[in-house]
Amino acid sequence: MTTAHAASPALAGLRPFHGLPVVETAGLRREPGSPRPVFDQDVWDLTGLADAPVVMTAHRKILDFTAITNPRWRQVAREYLMARMAPLHPDVAILPQAFRFPLNPNSLWSELRHLALWFNHLTSVGITTLSQVCQRHCDVYLAAASRSATNPDRLLSPATTVARIRIPQFLSLYAEILSDCYQTGFSPWPGRSADEVTGYVRSDENRVLPVPDTLLRPLLANCLYLLETIGPLLAAEAAEARAADEHEIASRRGLLIREIDGLREAIERRRKTRTSAPRATKSTVTQRLKNGWSPSDPLLHMSWHPLVVEAAGAMGHRRDLETLRPELEQWVSECGLEQPWCRNAAQVPRHDDGTPVPWTLPMARHQLDATVHAVTSAAYFLTSALSGMRASELVELTSGCRQQEKRPGGAARYRLVSRRIKSEAFGGTEDAWVITEDVHRAIATAEALTGAAPGERLFAKASNNSNSRYTALRSWVNGEYGLRLGLDPIPDGPVNPRALRRTLAMTIAQRPHGLMAVKLHLKHVSVATAEGYAARPGGHQAAFAAEVAAEEEAEHLRLTVAAYEDYQRGILPSGQGARDLIAAFKAVDQALERHDAGPVTVIDDRRVERVLKVKAKTLHVGVGNYCWFSDPGKALCLKLAGTPNAAEPLMGLCDSARCPQATHHPQHRQIWADHVENTQSVFLGNPRLSKPERARAQAAFDRAARIVAEIDTAEHADEEPVHDA
Structure with a gap:
């Protein structure tokens, strides 16, 4: 990697990217009206990238160069990242050792973090210009970068360290356009790649462990039960809750005096029909006690605002409650209090023995939201397990992504349309996955539960983190709700799309011609990748x-x-x-x-x-x-x-x-x-x-x-x- 560098571009007055818009120079698209970052700014706001995938989360779209202590090297970091993003720029294309493929914008945040580690380390040891760097400084940095920042006694894995070591080496490839560069002829660890420096040995072997059968069976069985038995009933309640939210948003006015009588009549109707008053949440009760309510107040635990919103389309105040206190106290004393959602739940067969039970007990709103999240997560994991889609592809699924094709003889073929993100150009490539009818119905249930409009993403709203989804699903199944429905407890163990994808690959590969089926279904780039997923050192792999x-x-x-x-x-x-x-x-x-x-x-x-x-x-x-x-x-x-x-x-x-x-x-x-x-x-x-x-x-x-x-x-x-x- 040794190269003879030109004189410092700073001395020559070369500023190839000065004043250029970052997004347009990189050949990317920007949403109209979104921030337009310029190269010379210390913070690049990329929130307006039009083709950004869901996995490019909000924090990865803000590149804050002030994390680099030395202002001179903030300029170098901007020059390096801009050159990586725009390899066809006239001043970059002529560099003999520059990368010829653009850096994915999703990687910019990580690259900037590694640049900051290198530059701030140099600052800490008294280096003020890159021309002062020698191999001794690089070796000291290697020792520091190989250890955890929070626990210096713990060595990091070579896979983690190698990403930190590449940056000092890559800077030498762009010396001709950097405003500060290494001395002529110097390159960190010359003649050795970052893998060799850190001892990182790459392998085609897939080290992701498959999900054990003792965990996979109850997971899939519970997911199917939740989606087919509970999902349709829960979707109806979720739709009512969304409608109530919209009604409440539209009812941000106070209750009029002339509406008091109408509200009194509404309370009377509910009392005569033996409809329980809605119970307030614990947080509401706590706030009322702080505001001076008496612990013995018969209305302390009654939820007041939903009644006013539903009956009058307004927001009630404490003075209105006091006006109607006699009627409210009579209603509460005769009909009692009950959670407002999922009342009079329909009977469903228990999962274990088929005994009819109400599908749920009355819920508070936060319990309803948690249940919706758990069942939507069941759709997420069932789709992952039976389709083999990656996490980046699952979160790209939108309402309306289901396709159904009638086949000769009356059979149907089902597909999901999403985007392939891995190994594709920024933004991904639209593609379709052939799925089973179970997955088709699961996605339909997710659409109903979330109320997503056509084209709106299904699994990116609440949380696109598979770990948090699995924790929510497992807690719900193993808790009081799952116990009532006779669900099989899910044992402890890691479950995520990578592990489920590996499990599916190994299952398919056990069938005749399974290796090629794995490659096609999981959309692997090569059969070698499929071999790694399927763990087939012989058999079809050797024959192939x-x-x-x-x-x-x-x-x-x-x-x-x-x-x-x-x-x-x-x-x-x-x-x-x-x-x-x-x-x-x-x-x-x-x-x-x-x-x-x-x-x-x-x-x-x-x-x-x-x-x-x-x-x-x-x-x-x-x-x-x-x-x-x-x-x-x-x-x-x-x-x-x-x-x-x-x-x-x-x-x-x-x-x-x-x-x-x-x-x-x-x-x-x-x-x-x-x-x-x-x-x-x-x-x-x-x-x-x-x-x-x-x-x-x-x-x-x-x-x-x-x-x-x-x-x-x-x-x-x-x-x-x-x-x-």
Whole structure:
């Protein structure tokens, strides 16, 4: 990672992002009328990002650079983050080691936190400019960053530390545009990645533990019961509660004198029908006692305001209550007090033995809200367990996301439309998940419980934290409500969408062709990811790996035969390895001629493949070339990497214009032609390009143009290819 840095941009007066709007410069969309942060501000307010996913919570949209003590480094932090967000900016695109993909805005908050840790550490040890930083300071920071801030005796995991170590290294990649940078030629921990520095070993193995069956069974059984039996009844009460809220909001006026008689009649009707008076909440009673109410007052525990709102559409005051006290006391003494919600609950069968019981006892409003949250959380976890959706995808579900498709024979297919957030561009990509009918009904119940308008998110209002949802659901099921309904207690243990997704993957993978089903259903990027989820080191996984290897071998043989047939037609390869490849093809001709009396004209395809099979085993396919890896000692990539005895080439380090085992063929021409055009327009056409960078770009342009010319001129079998020394 060592690089020769240019002179400090601060001295050169370079301020590439001065005065630019942050969101627009990064190529993002902003909601009309929302805050418009400018680069030079110490606080970037990104609350107006139009495509922000739910997982990008409110605090992650406020980037406060004042957390960095040194004002000089606040500017550096802004420059670095802006460069990461806008890699196509003219001053960033020409940086040779800069990242070419934009940083996801959801990661900005974490990156700023790590920048603050690094810069504030330097301030604490007396460093005032990055040019003073040496490797000793980096090693001291590593020791500090590896330990917990609250408990210095506790070492952090390498996975946590590696994120803190990357920042000092990444700053060296952007030295040319930073207003303060390291001394020329310095890079923290040169030649070592952050993983190597911290000892972090990455693995494809999925370490998330599946949910044990002893926990999963009662969880799913209780969720189904709550959604199918309790959900519809609870949804009706929730709808009435929302209507009451709207009525109360519209009733912010005082009770008129002429309305007293009407309110007196309403109280009398309730008394005659033996309707209990509504009970006040504990907080209301506590407040009344603080305001001087007598503990023996017969109206102390009666809720007064809901009655006035319902009967008169107004808000009653204490003086109105005193006016109607005789009627109210008679009502309370004859009919008693009862919680206002879920009265006269319908009978439902208990979950354990089917005995009919009221689905609930009368509830206070906060108890009703808690029950709605618990049953909505049941829909959340049932959907997670049976669909395998990630938490980021669950919270993107909206009212109206359900789709139903009639299939031939009368069957139906159900889908949920959400957005894939992980590994996608900022804002995600709309996608659909095939689900069971149980999930379809669960989402319908969640829509009814929340009263969400079409397009409004279902699981993001109350809490999008799966841990708090699980705690609420488990507490409700294991508490007095679940006990009355005969629900199975849910044992202690971690339950979250990641664990449920892993459990579903392992269940599907146990079926025939399950590994591919896991990949498709869970929308994994690769089968390797599905293998990690399914924990299948053998069986279908081994069979699939063997199939891939066989297909790869067959494709390499096909490409080798195609190159041989081009050679026969006079279309020669080019490149440093062309001479050896042509010699190998001539040897093939000779081998075939020994088996035929006449000239080589019509030869059986199988025989050609058998003769070329050994050569095909040396083929490795590059982006713009073929590598015939027959001699590791000749491989330029292995020499550059210092691993001359490797068994395979390092295609990521391939310089096919100089490697003696690389060849170019007609199918590679377009790749190199595009490289010529892009280098010409993006780099050589950029007037801001420095002389060293222009020289490097010109060399790349010349090399690509030469490769294109060689491919074009390699036309006849009797001509030797021309190479540059």
